[in-house]
Amino acid sequence: MSEIPEATVRTRVRVPLRFGDGYSVDAELATFHGLADGLEHLAVVLGDPDPAETPLVRLHSECLTGDVFGSARCDCGPQLREAVERIAARGGYLLYLRQEGRGIGLYNKLDAYALQEQGLDTYAANAALGLPEDGRDYTAAAQMLTALGVGSLDLLSNNPDKAAQLRDLGVPIRDRVPTGVHATPHNLRYLRAKVHGTAGSLAHDLLQGRIA
Template identity: 60%
Template structure:
C-alpha cells in the first residue's frame, strides 16, 4: 500500500513506493520513489530518495531528457549526469528530483525541431530555441521547491553546475547551503553544447579536452 504524506503550501506527497534499481556500480540499491499532488505546473514530477534523508541532504534536480537518459544520445551530457547522480546518491544518500521538463521546458517535439536546426543550420542549442520562438530556458523550479517542502527538506546541498537552479530554489524558499559540481562528460558530439552552456549561461563546467 502506498504511503501517504504531508501537505506543504498546496503541494503534498501522494504516494511513496520502494523500487529496486540496477545501477552500473552494482549497488543493488532499493530507492523510494515519491509522487506528489498539487504541484504548481500540474506535471508528474517524482522524487527518488536514497537512504534516510539527512538534515541537509544532497539533492540533484534532473530535467527529463528522453534522448539522453533513455536512448544514450551523445548530443548532450544528460544521460551521464543522471547515471552519475544515481550512483553517487545510492552510496551517500540523498534525493534526486526527476522533473518532466524535456528540452529545457519546450517539450520533446520542439526539442527535436531544435536538433534539426542545430544539425542543418549550424545553430547552437540556445540559438535553436530562439529560432523556434522560445526563450533559452523555460524551466521553472517552483515545483522542485514545493517537492522539497512537501518532503520536509528546507535546506539542501545542491548537486549542479547550473547557477539558475540554486538561484531559483533560494527564490522559492529553499536554503541552498552548498553547491556540489557534477562531473564533466565531453565528447566530440556534445562539446559545442557544453561550451554554449558555459559561455551563454554561466554553467560551472571546466572543459579541458579538445576535439577536432
C-alpha cells in the same frame, strides 16, 4: 521570497534501479498532490537521508533521448547516472522533473536538433524557433522539497540558475556541488554552448583544460 502553494506526498513506493553499466541501487519513488504546474514529477529518495543532516539534492530535467535512449548529443544520461550514485552514497533526493528540452518539450527539442545540424548551437536553435533558451521553472521542485521535509540542502548542479530560483522560492541552499563533465565527440558543441549560455561560470571552470 515567493509564496508557493503547499503540495503533499501522494504515494511512496520502493523500486530497485538498474543501469546499463551494472550499477544498481534500491530507491523510493514519491509522487505528489498539488504541484503548481500540474505535471507528474517524481522524487527519487536515495540512501537513507537523515533529517538531522544536510541532504544532497539533484534537480534533473527529463531527457528522453539521453536518459532512455542513450543519446550522445547531450550529457543528460551520464549526469543522471552519476547523480544517482553520488546521492545514494550520501543520502538525499533526485527530483526527476518533466521538463524535456529545458522546458520546451520533446518535439520542439527535436526541431531544435534539426537546426543544430544546420550549424546553430542549442540556444540559437531555440531562439530561431521563437522559444526561450531555458523555460524551466522550479516552483514544483520547491514544493516537492517542502513536502518531503527537506530544509537546507546541498545542490548537485553546475547551473547557478537552479540555486537562484530555489533560494527565491524560500529553499535554503548551503552549497552548490558541481557534477562531472561528461564530454564525448558528439556533445562538445552542446557543452560549449552551455558554457556560454545559462550554465554559467562554474561550468566554464569545469570545462577548462578538458575541452580544447
